Amino acid sequence: MHDMSAHAVHHHAPPTGFIRKYIFSLDHKVIGEQYYLLALVAVYIGLVLSWIMRIHLAWPNAAIHGLQFLSKTGAPGGVMTPEYYLQLMTMHGTIMVFFVLTTAPFAGFGNYFLPIQVGAEDMPFPHINMMSFWVTFVAFIVAVAAFFVPQGPPLSGWTAYAPLSALGEVAGPGQGTGQVLWAVSIAIFCVGQLLGSLNFISTTLDMRCQGMSLMRLPLSVWAWFITSCIGLTAFAVLMPACILLILDHVAGTSFFIPSNLVVNDQIQPHSGGSTLLWQHLFWFFGHPEVYIAIVPAMGVVSHVLITNMRRPLLSHRVIIYSMLSIAFLSYMVYGHHMFVSGMNPFSSIAFSFPTLAITIPATIIVLIWIGSLYGSKLRINSASLFALGFISMFISGGISGFFLAQPSIDIMLHATYFVVGHFHLVMAVAALFGIFAGTYFWFPKVTGRMMNETLGKIHFWVTFVGAYCIFMPFHYLGMAGNVRRYQAFVDDFMAPLMPVHKFITIAALITGAAQLVFLYNLIHSRFWGKPAPQNPWEGTSLEWSIPSPPPFDNFGGKLPVVYHDPYQYGVEGETSDFVMQDSPEQTNSARDER
Amino acid sequence: MAKFFAVTLAVIAIASAIPIVMHTWEPPVDISVHGKLIDDQMSETMVEAGICFLASQLVLAFFIWRYSNRPKGEKIRSFPGGAKGLVVAALIIVGLEVMALGAFGTKAWASIYFTPPSASALPIQVQAGQFAFYFRYPGPDGTFGPLHPEMINEATENFFGLDTAHDPDSKDDIVTAEMAVPVNREIHLLMHSKDVGHSFFVRELRIQQDFVPGLDLSVHFTPTKIGKYEIVCTQLCGLGHYNMKAYLEVMSQEDFDNWLKQQAALQ
Numbered sequence: 020m021h022d023m024s025a026h027a028v029h030h031h032a033p034p035t036g037f038i039r040k041y042i043f044s045l046d047h048k049v050i051g052e053q054y055y056l057l058a059l060v061a062v063y064i065g066l067v068l069s070w071i072m073r074i075h076l077a078w079p080n081a082a083i084h085g086l087q088f089l090s091k092t093g094a095p096g097g098v099m100t101p102e103y104y105l106q107l108m109t110m111h112g113t114i115m116v117f118f119v120l121t122t123a124p125f126a127g128f129g130n131y132f133l134p135i136q137v138g139a140e141d142m143p144f145p146h147i148n149m150m151s152f153w154v155t156f157v158a159f160i161v162a163v164a165a166f167f168v169p170q171g172p173p174l175s176g177w178t179a180y181a182p183l184s185a186l187g188e189v190a191g192p193g194q195g196t197g198q199v200l201w202a203v204s205i206a207i208f209c210v211g212q213l214l215g216s217l218n219f220i221s222t223t224l225d226m227r228c229q230g231m232s233l234m235r236l237p238l239s240v241w242a243w244f245i246t247s248c249i250g251l252t253a254f255a256v257l258m259p260a261c262i263l264l265i266l267d268h269v270a271g272t273s274f275f276i277p278s279n280l281v282v283n284d285q286i287q288p289h290s291g292g293s294t295l296l297w298q299h300l301f302w303f304f305g306h307p308e309v310y311i312a313i314v315p316a317m318g319v320v321s322h323v324l325i326t327n328m329r330r331p332l333l334s335h336r337v338i339i340y341s342m343l344s345i346a347f348l349s350y351m352v353y354g355h356h357m358f359v360s361g362m363n364p365f366s367s368i369a370f371s372f373p374t375l376a377i378t379i380p381a382t383i384i385v386l387i388w389i390g391s392l393y394g395s396k397l398r399i400n401s402a403s404l405f406a407l408g409f410i411s412m413f414i415s416g417g418i419s420g421f422f423l424a425q426p427s428i429d430i431m432l433h434a435t436y437f438v439v440g441h442f443h444l445v446m447a448v449a450a451l452f453g454i455f456a457g458t459y460f461w462f463p464k465v466t467g468r469m470m471n472e473t474l475g476k477i478h479f480w481v482t483f484v485g486a487y488c489i490f491m492p493f494h495y496l497g498m499a500g501n502v503r504r505y506q507a508f509v510d511d512f513m514a515p516l517m518p519v520h521k522f523i524t525i526a527a528l529i530t531g532a533a534q535l536v537f538l539y540n541l542i543h544s545r546f547w548g549k550p551a552p553q554n555p556w557e558g559t560s561l562e563w564s565i566p567s568p569p570p571f572d573n574f575g576g577k578l579p580v581v582y583h584d585p586y587q588y589g590v591e592g593e594t595s596d597f598v599m600q601d602s603p604e605q606t607n608s609a610r611d612e613r
Numbered sequence: 614m615a616k617f618f619a620v621t622l623a624v625i626a627i628a629s630a631i632p633i634v635m636h637t638w639e640p641p642v643d644i645s646v647h648g649k650l651i652d653d654q655m656s657e658t659m660v661e662a663g664i665c666f667l668a669s670q671l672v673l674a675f676f677i678w679r680y681s682n683r684p685k686g687e688k689i690r691s692f693p694g695g696a697k698g699l700v701v702a703a704l705i706i707v708g709l710e711v712m713a714l715g716a717f718g719t720k721a722w723a724s725i726y727f728t729p730p731s732a733s734a735l736p737i738q739v740q741a742g743q744f745a746f747y748f749r750y751p752g753p754d755g756t757f758g759p760l761h762p763e764m765i766n767e768a769t770e771n772f773f774g775l776d777t778a779h780d781p782d783s784k785d786d787i788v789t790a791e792m793a794v795p796v797n798r799e800i801h802l803l804m805h806s807k808d809v810g811h812s813f814f815v816r817e818l819r820i821q822q823d824f825v826p827g828l829d830l831s832v833h834f835t836p837t838k839i840g841k842y843e844i845v846c847t848q849l850c851g852l853g854h855y856n857m858k859a860y861l862e863v864m865s866q867e868d869f870d871n872w873l874k875q876q877a878a879l880q
Binding site for chain 1: 641665666669672676681682688692695696700711712722742763765766820823825827845847848853855
């Protein structure tokens with residue numbers, strides 16, 4: 020921690036030209052907005068893909084007008100072929116997991132607010148920061164380019180299991196160029212995340228202003244910091260895995276392809292590789308990735324909730340230690356994705372117990388959130404509604420993990436819609452609720468304008484009820500034995516489940532439409548929203564001590580000095596119930612209960 | 614607004630639990646010896662998960678109802694017992710119980726994977742490939758002939774790559790597209806894939822096991838009910854994945870013997 024208040028000079032001058040200001044900007048705030056915008060574009064692409072898939076699942080022979088323009092062979096006359104369903108499914112998963120759930124809550128909000136909340140004027144390596152975004156942008160372009168190559172995107176799912184993903188075109192449409200583009204995109208994406216994580220970690224450890232001890236960091240900063248540490252190790256494993264996959268395609272290697280495979284009656288020219296190796300490498304990244312998506316959302320939700328409860332959480336430290344425990348355990352649980360994969364069955368037991376154990380820190384966090392609501396003075400607005408919705412979704416999705424953590428039950432539920440329901444609730448919907456809570460909460464700070472609350476609440480209601488209508492029935496389908504990744508349910512066994520699929524599709528269309536209300540609100544409020552005051556939610560952390568939108572160097576040339584824990588609410592003042600972190604005013608409020 | 618949210622949350626929680634309590638959507642009836650252990654484990658987990666789910670959602674809803682938009686003068690209060698009480702509750706109520714559940718659950722897993730098949734188990738080989746399963750019975754000699762992947766040829770229906778001209782063990786092997794087994798006899802299923810990853814899932818048997826290219830895996834089970842059941846692939850294997858299935862017919866020993874004879878005649 021440096022005392023830089025006396026000589027706070029922004030280490031790069033404010034840019035003047037459009038390109039340096041908005042495109043190749045070094046400013047962490049602009050980079051944060053760029054990440055958010057990228058996620059925004061990605062999430063609507065992912066949403067439309069999910070609509071198309073859901074319509075196809077409910078009405079397999081229906082023509083989706085316009086789809087033929089995306090791929091003449093994939094959707095002749097707008098009717099999707101079986102392979103095109105899988106290709107769109109792969110792109111839905113890839114775009115959502117990498118370019119939305121990783122990009123928005125972590126890289127987007129984190130870039131914008133982490134330096135401000137620690138009291139820094141920027142990140143220590145602004146050029147690396149700029150590079151991290153543009154590398155991620157290139158990764159996105161490469162991923163989307165797969166739509167436009169002959170044979171289209173890969174069909175092997177976002178998990179790209181080998182050897183389907185490694186054999187090339189012979190394994191199926193899109194498994195040649197499309198799959199290589201996928202692997203190149205993800206490898207590039209990993210580089211972007213590694214660069215970003217380095218900046219996050221060094222900003223948190225080294226750029227804190229005077230008085231900002233580690234325990235005085237807001238929970239959002241802790242969440243981004245912990246996520247960076249997870250990301251640094253997880254993406255460092257996925258990147259080489261993708262490089263090896265690319266080599267299997269272009270250099271004739273056999274990292275993931277064993278000997279004597281026969282496709283179309285032809286022995287494949289590969290030998291000696293291991294298909295389980297890909298699964299180990301992928302899930303060593305893949306499970307921590309769940310926490311890369313959800314931990315920042317936990318931080319954002321805690322931050323939003325505390326501000327709106329007008330009290331600190333029952334314990335600041337316990338939340339931090341619990342998030343650290345989740346991060347630590349996240350590397351020991353990945354094998355639960357592979358219980359029936361053919362790995363040693365004793366390993367399944369070894370992976371099962373850490374998976375069950377991770378429910379403990381997760382439960383502690385949830386209980387502290389709920390327990391802190393007791394006796395609070397909860398304010399209801401769009402941001403707090405989404406934060407509360409997050410808790411509900413996280414509980415629902417988390418509890419279905421009790422089942423999937425047990426190898427014996429996984430025999431029945433593996434690869435069924437139960438898994439789809441579980442991870443969509445706990446990882447996707449919960450993280451999206453975190454993104455929405457953060458957006459409604461911080462929008463005034465970023466743009467200097469308020470979002471429309473009425474539209475925000477309409478957005479919340481439809482999304483909250485809609486998400487349950489979509490993802491709860493997924494669990495029921497899975498329990499009944501409905502397997503996933505099928506483009507149509509052609510057998511008698513699944514025919515009785517079709518009404519449930521139709522219900523889900525209708526719910527998905529309505530819930531998706533509500534996201535257009537959010538988009539309208541975002542754009543309209545950006546330009547025509549009510550001007551926002553400096554501190555509309557009466558928050559205490561440093562971002563509320565500076566103008567909305569913040570100036571180029573965040574603190575106007577003089578770094579703040581911090582005197583308090585981050586959440587001094589419930590203070591019995593004459594005019595207000597809170598004390599800002601940088602206010603020298605003494606408080607007699609109850610400190611963190613330790 | 615807060616009260617409306619609280620009520621909505623409570624209604625969603627209760628509505629979500631109704632199909633579970635009513636057993637609206639359930640797995641098909643178990644037809645295996647080991648399946649009961651899995652089903653019991655599932656039910657016990659459901660009870661615990663259901664209690665945790667309902668309790669937490671309803672308490673969340675109640676606190677939102679009770680503590681939102683309170684008048685200005687009212688003071689902030691803290692949960693009795695504070696964080697310490699909640700940490701202890703999480704450790705004991707959820708942690709210990711979930712871990713215990715996991716520990717008891719290993720019994721079901723062990724019954725399938727930690728015990729070898731008995732010597733009298735009937736060996737059947739299954740090969741998965743894009744997008745069909747093929748089954749092989751060892752014939753009267755009780756021995757499977759060796760596989761020659763380079764001889765696999767769909768046109769001549771040499772699905773396994775058998776060299777019946779040179780390998781005496783292969784001569785009496787019986788290759789089928791459907792799987793038939795005698796009831797109440799242990800089956801030792803020897804699994805391999807010829808191309809990419811696949812999976813063998815029979816819901817009624819409570820068996821799901823991936824095929825891993827390059828690895829020879831096996832599972833064993835004893836079917837207890839005569840009938841026809843679906844075998845589906847659950848590991849994404851390409852464009853025809855959704856249509857990759859076969860049928861398992863569980864028959865009386867007598868019917869099975871006749872079926873095997875008929876299949877042998879067709880080879």
